[in-house]
Ligand SMILES: NC(=O)C1=CN([C@@H]2O[C@H](COP(=O)(O)OP(=O)(O)OC[C@H]3O[C@@H](n4cnc5c(N)ncnc54)[C@H](O)[C@@H]3O)[C@@H](O)[C@H]2O)C=CC1
């Protein structure tokens with residue numbers, strides 16, 4: 048148990064990410080009170096059954112009253128609606144943060160509504176799974192994972208340090224980035240892989256000459272990896288695509304060009320070109336593994352870590 052960092056934390060949205068934060072806060076004793084609010088009554092009831100917080104309220108505005116830290120964990124397209132709901136009830140000096148997968152759009156949606164004296168600090172934990180909802184969260188999700196902050200130019204350093212201490216208490220490694228740069232980096236390392244996964248699984252489903260039953264029966268582990276990503280939450284990923292449009296389209300254009308190069312090399316039997324690319328990409332995988340960031344089957348790996356405690 049740590050000393051509480053905050054008297055009262057408000058969690059707006061209690062799905063995979065919000066509920067994982069709640070579980071860590073409870074396990075580590077990081078807050079005196081944890082007030083939970085979410086859009087649907089059914090999810091709020093489930094959060095209460097799981098005892099994720101200390102108070103459960105249907106209104107986001109009521110939830111943030113007197114909160115020292117407010118964490119918004121909703122699909123990025125809902126950011127503005129939440130900012131509007133909470134703006135008038137925030138306590139002076141409160142820290143408001145989010146966990147959204149895109150940053151420029153979340154800032155554009157939320158910052159204009161934040162009152163003077165409230166510290167709005169956008170954040171993004173690079174940790175998750177393909178699952179969603181309050182049952183999907185677990186203790187330790189953020190351990191040894193990066194959490195990237197994209198502070199605004201006038202961000203208060205003391206508030207930023209406090210927020211960093213919170214995420215470090217959850218075990219995260221901390222980085223800071225410009226929001227536009229964040230959105231480009233994430234477009235290639237996270238958003239494109241999901242889009243490619245949705246696409247390849249869709250293509251397999253549409254084939255006339257190979258049945259769905261054969262795809263399921265004979266799916267090799269490479270295809271299975273894609274199906275895991277392609278099982279990710281449709282609302283969340285629709286919002287990511289719509290709210291990081293420019294960076295995703297830029298990366299997709301590069302990707303399509305490179306795919307055409309590969310297609311041509313296969314057509315013309317240019318084995319040396321294929322061999323050169325496959326050798327280069329193998330080295331990237333090896334450096335990821337060497338850096339200790341091999342995160343195969345992240346959810347199962349994490350659960351087994353927890354089970355050993
Ligand atoms: N799933 C993942 O692996 C990761 C997700 N993220 C980001 O975290 C955020 C939350 O994602 P998850 O927890 O995975 O989603 P989730 O679908 O598990 O949970 C979303 C929660 O938001 C609530 N919600 C939706 N619209 C709302 C509204 N207008 N007002 C209040 N509550 C609302 C839902 O009731 C639910 O409790 C998203 O912005 C996502 O981009 C960040 C890192 C990883």
Ligand SMILES: O=C(O)C(=O)Cc1ccc(O)cc1
Pocket residue numbers: 147148172173174175176177237345
């Ligand atoms: O499940 C996976 O492999 C993920 O990549 C999880 C994830 C999804 C979205 C994020 O913004 C960060 C992490």
